[in-house]
Amino acid sequence: MDDKLVSIVMPTYNGSNYIDDSIKALINQTYKNLEIIIVDDGSTDSVIDICEKYMIIDKRIRVISTKNRGVSAARNIGISEAKGDYIVFVDDDDYPSEILIEKYLDAYDQWKDKEVSLITCGMTFKNTYNKRVNDKDYILESGRGYVKGENYLLTRNYAATLAWLKLFNFVTNKCYDLGIIKKAGIKFDETISVGEDLKFNIDYLENSEGYIGMINLPLYFYIKRKVDGLSVKYHSDDLKNTKEIYRRFIRWENEQEDVTDDNIIVLKSLFIHDWTNRLTAIYQMHKGESPLSCAKRSLNRELRSREFRTMLHEVRKAKKIRMFRYICLRTGNYEVFFFFRRFYQFLKG
Incomplete structure (x- = not known):
């Protein structure tokens, strides 16, 4: 597989x-046939100088400077410039294992007689601002018979399981067929500020056939920081977009062969989680207002909506939500949920 060019977009x-x-981890990859495309999204610090220094050291690096339009636009520029057989996305504040690309190519070679849509890998979540929170690896669970270090060919309905394990909704732990992306014109949605990775993955799977390959090793290090360079502020359409993306994910999952009731319940549980996260962001914007303000009354309407309450009941029946969280949400009063949510976070430290 050494003849395969892999494009890395950061x-x-x-x-x-x-x-x-991040750059050092890329140039030190054990697989060498790479092009590394760094897209500077209108930075105002010295990052472009750092990138250009590495570009002199390693001729595989290209640096593209653009106006500030957000991470999705920057990734789309990277896609348009990429010339590889495969494409991998990396964020500037994370870093991959130095064997990541080699493992991706080995997996594609292992399954060369099978139709494989994409390859994904496990992740390590590293917390750099709260030392009381331990690093955590996310891979397929040994309790379900999976072995760390093995490769697994998964049917497409496993997207729900991967989402539950915090492995599907990212693009940074995956290797895609660039030909499929370019032929289908798949791009990151620049009009949304949440769920763009998830939407990209659904778009990709809708335009590709075959299995999902899983490397059961944590080969991508996601760094949780207080201030994330590519993070975005809350936008007024985040709640609407979250609903649309999860409804679409559930519809897609329902269409997959061998889909199970548990697959769907898992997605509904994640939907409830992200739905309430969007409500929390809205509440934070209006926390100084009266409980009778329009914004806060709208939060209660969300919790009391038929769609939310039906899913909440289904998720609780399947034991996919903690009883205390369920009771707080079941009240239909967001102030109650928020109070106990903050109290729980305080106890966790």
């Missing part, structure tokens, strides 16, 4: 404090 925005680690 957007950066004011990433001068941490991009060194």
